[in-house]
Amino acid sequence: MKFKLKALTATLFLGSSLLGANAMAQLPQNATAIEVPAQSIQLTQEWDKIFPKSDKVEHRKVTFKNRYGITLVGDLYVPKGATGKLPAIAVSGPFGAVKEQSSGLYAQHLAERGFVTVAFDGSFTGESSGLPRNTASPEINTDDFVSAVDFLGSLDNVDREKIGVLGICGWGGFALNSAISDPRIKAVATSTMYDMTQVMADGYEIKMEPNPKVPYERTSPMTTEARYKMKQDLANARWEAAANGYSLNGKAEDHLTPQDKITAETPRFVREYSNFYKTKRGFHPRSVNSTTGWNTAMTPSFINMPILQRAGELKAPALVVHGEFAHSRYFGEDAYKALGSKNKELYIVPGANHTDLYDDVNGKIPYDKFEQFFKANLK
Template identity: 35%
Template structure:
C-alpha cells in the first residue's frame, strides 16, 4: 500500500517535495513502525531506483518514503533541474521532519538510505542530523568527488577548475534567460566512455527505466556548488550511526564507497560487495537489487 504525499520543506527556498509513502503489509495506524527515507540518484526521480528500494523495504515491515528532490521531478522550485548538493542534503532531513509528525512512526527509529548521489546526500544528512539512526548506501557517489576527480578517481582536484569556470559562466548567462543544461549521465549512447556508463544512458533514456520527469541533466550553474562539495565532510567526527555500505565489485565508483567506509567515525559499520555487479546494475538488476535488499532489510531491522 502506498500514497502520494507532499512535504513542505523549511530549507529557505520554499520548496515542496512530491513523495510516495509506502506501508508494510497489514499496516495498522494505531501501532508505531520504524521508517526509512530513500533518496534517488542525481538525475533520477522517485519512480525509478529509489521507489524500487522503498517498495521492497516496505515489504520487510518499514514505513518508507521515496521523494523527488527540490527543483526536480514533481517537486516544486525554480530553476528546474537545479542540483544544489546542500539543498539535496537538506531534503533528506526535511523528510525526517515530516516523519516525526506521523503518529504511526517511531521518531527514535528513523533510518535513511540512498542510491548513487542520493547515498552521498544521505551520508551528509546523517553527519548533520542525529535523528537519522542508521545509514545505508548503494552504489554510493560523493557528487563533489565525482565531478572533481572523475568516475574512477584519476583527476586531480585542481584540474576541475574549468568546471568551476563553466558553472560561473552559466550563472552569468542564466540571468540573461539562457538555457544551460549539463549532463548527469550520457545523453547519447555514443557519448558513453565505457559499458558501465553506457548503461547509465540506457537506464535514463530507454524503456529500461526512463521517466518523463527525469531528463538526465542538471543546470550548469549547479557546478558552482558541486565542485567544492564533500558529502563526507566531518564524517570522521560526526558520522557515528550504524552504517552499511553496498557496492558492486565491478563499479568504477567503488572507490567512493571505500572512502566513506574508511572515513566514517561509526564503530558499527560494514561493507558488502555484490560480486559481478557494476554501478548501474544495483539500480534495477533483479539479482543485484535482491542481494542488496537482503542485506539492507536485516540491517535496518537490527539497528532501528
C-alpha cells in the same frame, strides 16, 4: 494564486503576500513591495513507476516542505495490515532520477518487509517544487533528507526513535551527510553511492577499462590547474545563465549518451547509464537523466562545498553497499574508511556494476542485507 491538485490543494505565495497588512503598513514610504508569481505543482495520480505495484503494501502520494519552503513530493509505502508504531526509512536517488525509478523500488520492497517508507523527489526535480528546474545543491539536498525525517516523524504510525535513511547513487552521499548532521537518524545505508561534490571537483578518478569483468583502476584526481580551467569555463557560461533567469539546462545528448550514439569507444559506465535511463528498462519522462540535462549553473557549488567533511563524527550505524565492478566503488570505499561509526559495514555485491543496483533486472540488489541492517538498528 490557488490551484487544485485533485485530492490536494496548495497555495504558494512569495513576495508582498507574505508581509501581511500590519507589516505592509510599517514599510518606509520609499519601500517597494514586489509580488513574485507562485509555482504550481502538478501531481500525477495514476501509477507510473518503472516497477509493478505491490499488493502487500498501501501506497499514497504525500507532500511536505523542507526548511527552504520548497514543497517535496513523495510516495508513502506502508505494510498492508500493519498496526502500531513502525520503524521508518526515507529513500531517495539516484542523482538525476525520480521516485518512480530506483528509490520507489527500494521503498516498496522495504515496506513489504515491515517498514514505513517514503521515496521522494529532491528539490527542483520530478514532481517536487523549486525554481529553477533541474538543479541540485549539496546543502539543500542534504536538508531534503532531514525534512523527510521530519515528515516521517510526524506520522501516527511511525516511531520517531526508529527512523533511518537510504540513499542511492549520488543521494548516498547526501544520506550520509544528513546522518552526520542529524542524530535523529538512527541508521544510514547507501547503495552504489557517489559523493557528488568529490566527482564534480576531481572528475572520475578511474581508468576507462573497457572489460566489464575487470574492476576499474583508481587514478589521480583532477589537478588544481585543470580544476581552475573548468571553473573559468563554468563562470563564463554563467553570463548567459544569468541573462536567462538561471533557467538554462544542458542538452540531453551532452548529459547522457543516447543509445543510438553509443560506440565501441564509449566508456562502459556511460553505456551502463544509457542502458538504464535511455531504454524501456528505466526511462521516465520526469527524470533528468532520461530526458533533459542538468541546470548549467549548478556545478560550482558542488566544487566549493564538499560534503562528508565531518564523516568521522558519525555515530549512527552505517551500511555501505557497492558493486564489485562498479566504476563508483571507490566513493563507497572512501566514505566507509572515513565514517566514525563503531557499527559500520562495507558490503560488496559480487559481479555487480553500478546500475545493477538500480533495479531488479539482474537480481543484484541485496534486499535481505538492507532489511537485516535496518531491523537490527531501528529497534
